[in-house]
Amino acid sequence: MGEKPTIGLVAKRAGVSVASVSRVINGTLARPATEKRVRAAIEELGYHPNSAARALKVQASEQICLSFADVGNPAYLALTRGISRVLRDSKYRLVLSTSVSNEKEIAQHLQGLGSGYADGLIISPIVTNEKITGLLKELRVPTVLIGTLPQGIKIDNVSIDSSKGIEMAVAHLKETGRKKVAFVNGPLATNPGKRRYKGFIAAMEKYKLKINDDSIIFLSDFTSEAAIEGVKSANFLKKFDSIICANDLIAAGVIKILLDNKIIVGPDIAVIGMDNTELGKILSPSLTSIDLRAEQRGEIAAQLLLERMNDATLPPRKVELKPSIVIRDSSQL
Amino acid sequence: MGEKPTIGLVAKRAGVSVASVSRVINGTLARPATEKRVRAAIEELGYHPNSAARALKVQASEQICLSFADVGNPAYLALTRGISRVLRDSKYRLVLSTSVSNEKEIAQHLQGLGSGYADGLIISPIVTNEKITGLLKELRVPTVLIGTLPQGIKIDNVSIDSSKGIEMAVAHLKETGRKKVAFVNGPLATNPGKRRYKGFIAAMEKYKLKINDDSIIFLSDFTSEAAIEGVKSANFLKKFDSIICANDLIAAGVIKILLDNKIIVGPDIAVIGMDNTELGKILSPSLTSIDLRAEQRGEIAAQLLLERMNDATLPPRKVELKPSIVIRDSSQL
DNA sequence: AAGGAAACTGTAATCGTTTACAGTTTCCTT
DNA sequence: AAGGAAACTGTAAACGATTACAGTTTCCTT
Missing domain, CATH: 3.40.50.2300 (Response regulator)
Known part of the structure; x- marks a missing residue:
């Protein structure tokens, strides 16, 4: 309980190598006896793998960024709910970025993704101009855009007619x-x-x-x-x-x-x-x-994103939902 | 533009060591000439420091987790808005965790913080029982609780009468x-x-x-x-x-x-x-x-948390706001 | 019981930063 | 111009995980 346990500590406690610990945490190809000892050690120490270390090594943050301009609108709320419903069954966390009202902020935000804190982006821009379009084009993270897709951008899109x-x-x-x-x-x-x-x-x-x-x-x-x-x-x-x-x-x-x-x-x-x-x-x-269908748009966006992160070669998809009265x-x- | 630039690449490009690059990015104690070359290299390469690597080294994620049970309630929306307003002026990102309705989920979520993906937690539990109270006590991350603070827990708290x-x-x-x-x-x-x-x-x-x-x-x-x-x-x-x-x-x-x-x-x-x-x-x-005063509660919670993360020795604070009609x-x- | 295949395990390199420490340069003072 | 202080810079060791590769054990077959 003293220091924060690391995989090394767990390994020592279980009397195995760090590799073995890592393996039972992930894939699990260990002899039952080993696995048991490791799990016991994990339990006793209250060990949780450090996400930064993992992220660094596997080059994935297990985070998805959601960005839109305003938290005040109930429609965005529904969107968010749809997204988090899908994400809760996945390994991904949701990072909220609502500070994207003016062009400069959006630019900053999109470039910030370069630091790799998110593996994917769901964005619903209320305005799109050339600059933003340009940035979206250069984006290195899988993205799905909710709303009107600007011309000439090849990313996944869900919209409503x-x-x-x-x-x-x-x-x-x-x-x-x-x-x-x-x-x-x-x-x-x-x-x-x-x-x-x-x-x-x-x-x-x-x-x-x-x-x-x-x-x-x-x-x-x-x-x-x-x-x-x-x-x-x-x-x-x-x-x-x-x-x-x-x-x-x-x-x-x-x-x-x-x-x-x-x-x-x-x-x-x-x-x-x-x-x-x-x-x-x-x-x-x-x-x-x-x-x-805001909530549904959110759900679909999240699903599209998960698929895309799974397979980058997918062609850009476009889902347009039909409204109802x-x-x-x-x-x- | 080919591979994702690292600090090493920037260093090479600027003809300096990685240490120098790191220093101009952070503290900035470099000779003007050096700084200029480094900044130029950063610009040319479109470099952004990898957040996982940084998080690993400095042991801080620059993320704050917000968790409550339901996204549907406008009061929580206001809370969130208050929090993000404060956070946008800080270096912290906001991670949303709404998947915490039943006890088991809350437990899992709180323990998940052990992985260090967040430097702080703002939590507004709609129910609190012994188990949750116990977990809150053991929490290693700075926390502020919005709402009724269970007995015997020494964490920052903002509530409304x-x-x-x-x-x-x-x-x-x-x-x-x-x-x-x-x-x-x-x-x-x-x-x-x-x-x-x-x-x-x-x-x-x-x-x-x-x-x-x-x-x-x-x-x-x-x-x-x-x-x-x-x-x-x-x-x-x-x-x-x-x-x-x-x-x-x-x-x-x-x-x-x-x-x-x-x-x-x-x-x-x-x-x-x-x-x-x-x-x-x-x-x-x-x-x-x-x-x-939901929005204000959010703001204050965020401020308390920022202060606490800055100085862990602060005594637990309790802010109770007065309502108005x-x-x-x-x-x- | 020997041999080899299959299953498991450990060693060590690696991810991209930060930072202590030591080494270098600059600049000032005399 | 020499000397030393101050300012800057570079080298290399972390941070804590994953994983290729090689080494070990187990287990089956004969």
Whole structure:
């Protein structure tokens, strides 16, 4: 109990060589008697192999890095949960890196991986520009990117067809007789913002619904606060009979504005969120939302990464999930 | 760019010894000319010191492990955010360990720290029994525990006086003329469940309010689902004029039940949550909630840990934060 | 019981750093 | 210009594991 036991100590205690100890810890090709003595020694000393030493020798950290910009968004939470669910059955630990909001930080972070503290990376960048794209290209660790994959990058990718999701929302609104649809989006400068924007335009065209100058609002962020602040007034919202929001948080903000102004959500104005987070079930009226399968994306990303780390020769894979719509009260007449 | 550059390669390139390279990377006590050559070589080769090798030599991983049971709870999210905010200005990486729900897993996890993959631990156990207490005692890594510290353990601790929080809630209800107060709690088997329970009893006594057989409901979990499922009916809730909930998620569930039954939250029945998560601002009516300072707890925990890792001789410290009440609409007449 | 194959074990090199110690250079003082 | 102090640099030994290779033991076959 005094000093931290090393493999040498265990070996001495068991009366065998370090090689034998190492072998029973790993592969286990030892005579039963040996193995027993070694295990006993390990037990008695409370020995745990030093991970740094192991990492150095086998050139693998048994760690996976997860990096995204914000811990605040429930969708990322779901992502993380999916990932850790898969990882808990593996030998890998999860290293969290949320300090990657601006370009410089991302660069630093990606280069930091060069130090080998992680064997793999799961990254979900909210913006991608040339610099980041360049860095991603040069990355030496197996990587899977969640979200929109920039052109010309050959890495594993899992994404969700959010345009399709918006189309489903629009379809649902059209079916239920809504005509004047607004879209409250996050910043256009972000990947999700861009995709959802395009998706909205396309969907509205497809269903022959009119888009006015003011049908689309861009918020400063994908949060409720931004929504409450960015949507000037309920009067403005009254110009529409339905509002699609770029995520559930925004939807919650919008609903709040409506309710505070005695507008009956659902019958008067339909509200649809995206992400289908827990929030949707809690709100009242409950929130119709497009399920973007965040947790599943996380799971798949982790699986892809594990496979890739196992076999670097795999061709780059691209998994695009299909969203679904979960209809609740906020869009009912 | 071919092989991964090592310190030896850099040394050769710069025409100096590895020792010199190491020195400019770390302390920097080199002649300007040397430093410049070394830095140039590092730059050209894109060298990053191998963290495993460094960890092995200096016996420090530069990683901190954060472990708690559930990623789902927004309060833990806030905790995590506080921690990572502090850590981002340090050299430490954050390793997430959420796979610690049952006793066996916790034991395994705590023992796993023996492998030295983390220099410090921040743990927030939802339950603590003898076994876990024993393991915590034997822990060799600097640790700070967030939550209720079991007796006889000498480690740094940050906690929140949740009893006081409940007292504030009761006081607020009393002041606004409520008489029949219910408490919807999580499982009594958990630390927070226990503390809140005692707090409620004490507060009700202090304010001379009556507790009936059925004033306290224990749910199976601290979630909205558990609340919706566990609170049998709105009729049951109607027996009270105010309901304190063990956290905001539960409060959201309760509010949903009430609203779905046309009970006017606030005037008819007051609802108070705990944690003061973002949720509170979004709900409508907005939620009166006891702020348990999760983010701040995270920050302080991280700071305590950094200090402790810096100086192991520090006496065990105990920081208990005071909650505050954030009054919003759900408790207004 | 001898011989050889198969199974196991030990020795020692190695992974990429850091750092004590000794050796070298620089710089200042006289 | 000599001398010594101060500043810098290099050599080599760790850190604690894994593993190739060679050496040993076991066990089976005859």
